[in-house]
Amino acid sequence: MTVDLEFLKDSPYFAGLTPAQLQSVRDRVFERSFDRGEMVSLEGEVSATLYIVVSGVVKIFMTSADGKEQILSIVRPGESFNDVPAFDGGPNPAGARAMGPVLLYGISGDDMKAVLWEHPPIAINVVRTLASRVRHLISLVEDLSFKHVIGRVARILLENVAGEIGSGPRMTQQEMAAMAGTAREVVGRSLKSLEDRGAIRLDRHRIVITDEEALRRIMEPS
């Protein structure tokens, strides 16, 4: 398959290039495809390849020493990932896994730098893309560092418990995130953490409060 020039033209990094300039970029771009669950890149690995998602979805995440996963971002078609190691040559700060069949365009960090030397105006595209990435991560750092999200999620669960099955409000993780003033990714992790502590059990479309007292203690730690 040939790399699609129209797709490259619309990607955040290469917007504004002329057809001839895009052709020189295309010569450096390669395709890679992955099936659901396959790792595209490992946390800590040195790969120095910038990827742009053509189709499918990629999850960017970090894993703690005890196996807990924190999603950093969900990358959809037209968006890029692995930008940081591609530009600084260091190890991948996070892992990337295909959430379904995925087609990617890749360009090595060296080739990306060569493109920048050849077409300096796109430097502003790079700056804009990296700045938006930093903004997103700062917001996530704020959520994870300063907000006691798990306590708020515990409170939301206790305040919205159904008197009997089928009688209470039903809430998505996005709605819980909006109520807790945090990101959906943080709610997912909080629910997992509450389950690990034995306070709740995720039972398909139900969140079963298995230890109400424990949940109250998490909500208002002494």
Place this chain on the structure above:
Amino acid sequence: MAEKPIIDERRCRGCGLCVSVCHLHGLVLVGKVVVVVETVQCDWCADCELVCPNGAIACPFEIVLLQN
């Protein structure tokens, strides 16, 4: 009948990202709108909800107390 994700047809743009991530193959595109396969036994992983760029899929939880 098993609970199924809720599709908001007004928001769905038919991008198919949810179809691509459903590990039970429980979503299909019909025209430009996604629908849930009638026979799917959804396990509520909520990946479809997570990846939808338009907030068109909801996997809402009911919160209940454990009955002893």
